[in-house]
Amino acid sequence: MNVVKTSLEGVVIIEPKLFKDDRGFFLETFQLKRYKEFAGIELSFVQDNYSRSSKNVLRGLHFQKRRPQGKLVRVVRGQVFDVAVDIRKESPTYGQWEGVILSEDNQRQLWVPPGLAHGFVVLSDLADFEYKCTDYYDPSDEGCLMWDDPSINIVWPKGIEPILSAKDKTALTIDDL
Numbered sequence: 001m002n003v004v005k006t007s008l009e010g011v012v013i014i015e016p017k018l019f020k021d022d023r024g025f026f027l028e029t030f031q032l033k034r035y036k037e038f039a040g041i042e043l044s045f046v047q048d049n050y051s052r053s054s055k056n057v058l059r060g061l062h063f064q065k066r067r068p069q070g071k072l073v074r075v076v077r078g079q080v081f082d083v084a085v086d087i088r089k090e091s092p093t094y095g096q097w098e099g100v101i102l103s104e105d106n107q108r109q110l111w112v113p114p115g116l117a118h119g120f121v122v123l124s125d126l127a128d129f130e131y132k133c134t135d136y137y138d139p140s141d142e143g144c145l146m147w148d149d150p151s152i153n154i155v156w157p158k159g160i161e162p163i164l165s166a167k168d169k170t171a172l173t174i175d176d177l
């Protein structure tokens, strides 16, 4: 597998080794020892999530305040633009963002350590999104950062018309978090 550093401290893109043959392909989507050694993932995962979304659905940008979740995210079907925003106040890259295309074709994964906000927009007709979390979901602890906060200025793919949940429509700016 290949691990690519990003501009955000601790956020890495993981490119698992893909084995193709006449039948199709095979890959390991997580392996404790290797993901620890090469991607720096020291924490244990306690929850796996799976969501399906149609084109232009934008989920995020989400985080938990008291019990932040690290997330190892991937796309099983379709294509998304996946985004992490550094909202760790003590971080040298506070307020900065990183975006990456994750798709069934590139089989890339993004490791988003605890403390960042995370979200994605769907670029294909349908996207199946799967991720492992290092802490349990707690709706009372959840925070939402505005996907289009002007002070963060995420450059989303051109032409998207985001479909948001009611919760994500009332998200806060980074200054108001």
Ligand SMILES: Cc1cn([C@H]2C[C@H](O)[C@@H](COP(=O)(O)OP(=O)(O)O[C@H]3O[C@@H](C)C(=O)[C@@H](O)[C@H]3O)O2)c(=O)[nH]c1=O
Pocket: 049, 051, 059, 060, 061, 062, 063, 071, 118, 119, 120, 137, 165
């Ligand atoms: C995230 C989550 C949701 N749910 C429930 C609550 C709600 O009724 C329904 C849909 O929840 P949401 O609208 O929050 O789902 P969604 O917008 O997909 O939330 C997710 O977005 C991405 C970007 C993330 O990074 C995730 O951590 C998570 O916040 O599923 C759980 O039961 N467990 C969970 O872990």
